[in-house]
Amino acid sequence: MFNIESILQSPKDKGPLQHGEGQYKDASGNTYPITHGVADFLLEVDEFVHAEDHLGEVMDEGHPDHVMQQWNESKDHFWNQFLEQEKELKGKTVLYIGSGLDEAFMRFADQHVSLINVDVAEKLLEQLKEKGAEHCIRADISTLPFVDGSVDYIVMIDLLHHFATRSMDPTTKELVRVLKPGGKMYIQEINRFGLFRLPIAWAPLFILNRLRGLKGLYKKDYHRPESYEAPISTTTVKRSLRKAAAIEFKTISTPQYPEVNSIFLFIWKLVRHVPFVQKYCGYHWYLVATRKS
Numbered sequence: 001m002f003n004i005e006s007i008l009q010s011p012k013d014k015g016p017l018q019h020g021e022g023q024y025k026d027a028s029g030n031t032y033p034i035t036h037g038v039a040d041f042l043l044e045v046d047e048f049v050h051a052e053d054h055l056g057e058v059m060d061e062g063h064p065d066h067v068m069q070q071w072n073e074s075k076d077h078f079w080n081q082f083l084e085q086e087k088e089l090k091g092k093t094v095l096y097i098g099s100g101l102d103e104a105f106m107r108f109a110d111q112h113v114s115l116i117n118v119d120v121a122e123k124l125l126e127q128l129k130e131k132g133a134e135h136c137i138r139a140d141i142s143t144l145p146f147v148d149g150s151v152d153y154i155v156m157i158d159l160l161h162h163f164a165t166r167s168m169d170p171t172t173k174e175l176v177r178v179l180k181p182g183g184k185m186y187i188q189e190i191n192r193f194g195l196f197r198l199p200i201a202w203a204p205l206f207i208l209n210r211l212r213g214l215k216g217l218y219k220k221d222y223h224r225p226e227s228y229e230a231p232i233s234t235t236t237v238k239r240s241l242r243k244a245a246a247i248e249f250k251t252i253s254t255p256q257y258p259e260v261n262s263i264f265l266f267i268w269k270l271v272r273h274v275p276f277v278q279k280y281c282g283y284h285w286y287l288v289a290t291r292k293s
């Protein structure tokens with residue numbers, strides 16, 4: 001029987017935690033509250049965290065049906081690939097960082113997998129917990145409250161692009177730290193070189209941010225500050241992962257193209273079978289990286 005406390009550690013003194021009345025406590029006296037079943041190990045609430053909590057609100061505002069369909073298919077595609085490739089999941093620990101409101105725990109119902117949802121957004125985690133997710137932890141990807149080498153898999157969908165405008169190295173180092181030697185990371189991201197982004201993909205970040213800022217003026221459901229995130233290339237992520245001692249990359253482009261109008265979606269469906277487009281120009285890419293033994 002999996003006990004999450006066997007892999008938790010204090011994000012401050014890196015030592016063991018004691019479970020007390022409505023909180024965890026470390027040997028240095030730091031306390032971490034447990035509210036509505038969500039243990040809170042977030043050390044700092046900055047403007048990026050506010051941006052994520054805000055995202056929870058704007059996500060409720062709805063998208064056109066064809067966009068929602070592409071998002072849902074994309075999510076199914078990712079998790080089906082994961083389940084197809086990882087057949088021996090019984091007794092394994094999967095850390096889903098940046099889980100948001102993704103009810104991935106439903107997909108593991110009969111698999112005897114310990115799925116741990118981690119996010120900075122308190123409200124999203126509380127909603128996920130209410131829906132039945134067992135393990136929900138509030139923490140930042142850069143200071144994870146887990147023991148070294150304690151999880152078998154790390155999954156992230158659309159999180160690392162939040163580091164496109166900052167250094168990703170401390171984050172990838174932290175990911176590799178909590179992964180068991182030989183453990184795997186499945187990372188899905190928004191592709192900088194997605195087909196309809198190609199005309200601006202080569203622009204420097206400050207121009208991309210300016211363009212995002214302009215788009216944000218009329219588009220309500222937009223992340224702020226605009227410099228917070230940017231579509232990202234596999235090369236950027238692989239470079240950082242390599243420094244952190246991850247190896248054996250496998251990169252795949254995904255067949256869905258969310259967030260475009262129905263005309264662009266029609267064009268995408270026509271050209272997505274062209275090998276170059278299929279390989280490099282999807283809306284998302286995902287990669288699998290393994291931690292060196």
Ligand SMILES: C[S@@+](CC[C@H](N)C(=O)[O-])C[C@H]1O[C@@H](n2cnc3c(N)ncnc32)[C@H](O)[C@@H]1O
Binds near residue numbers: 097099121162
């Ligand atoms: C675009 S959403 C994706 C949510 C979910 N993975 C999905 O595919 O539906 C990105 C998620 O990452 C979380 N996030 C952003 N920055 C984070 C950080 N530094 N540490 C942990 N989670 C973070 C956000 O709160 C948000 O829920």
